[in-house]
């Protein structure tokens with residue numbers, strides 16, 4: 015795998031007003047990697063993701079997207095950089111008054127000058143990629159939660175972003191649907207060469223797909239481990255990280 019850094023954070027502090035959520039966050043996301051943001055409930059995983067997609071300005075530190083200093087430029091500069099990002103929120107976040115196809119067409123209508131016939135073809139391609147072409151004319155209320163996630167993924171892919179952010183993509187999905195989503199995420203990386211940052215509690219999923227990551231601690235409000243979920247599971251001696259990473263295996267009775 016190429017070792018080129020796509021996203022780089024240096025000494026980032028994340029706060030809401032006077033309340034510090036995390037500090038001293040430094041990390042590099044390599045091109046083509048699947049990078050996991052891990053940690054217990056409330057430690058700041060979603061807040062970190064929000065900051066990486068530009069919804070929350072850090073109170074200290076530097077954030078680079080490729081060679082660009084993300085927060086140093088103006089709003090137009092950030093909007094340009096944001097076009098490299100595709101985001102899948104927990105719910106899939108589809109507009110309920112639009113069909114699945116219309117939801118996916120929306121970013122193409124807003125941000126490109128493509129003809130309606132070309133947009134329709136692109137929507138079909140994106141839906142085909144996530145195995146949802148048959149749902150193109152259905153409304154979100156007519157499809158399952160797993161299908162909403164996949165449609166949300168198709169919409170996140172609409173503008174061909176090279177960096178994808180997923181916040182708890184498997185939340186609320188049954189294990190089979192969740193495994194299918196994992197395979198889709200791997201396809202995005204292996205087939206399209208995307209770089210992916212994922213927040214998830216689902217350890218089996220993280221062990222399967224993620225090859226790098228960071229572990230945030232709520233008590234000290236700092237990262238306490240860096241590495242792939244498998245590496246942290248097998249080699250990290252920090253008691254808190256160890257307990258977290260072995261939770262699933264203990265539940266399943268594995269050693």
Ligand SMILES: Nc1ncnc2c1ncn2[C@@H]1O[C@H](COP(=O)(O)OP(=O)(O)OP(=O)(O)O)[C@@H](O)[C@H]1O
Pocket residue numbers: 030033035053054055056057058059060061062
């Ligand atoms: N808009 C906000 N204003 C003030 N505090 C906030 C805001 N959003 C989140 N927080 C606080 O920031 C902390 C981290 O929240 P965050 O959602 O990032 O944690 P998380 O690790 O993603 O949690 P979970 O795993 O439970 O989803 C929490 O204490 C939360 O209450």
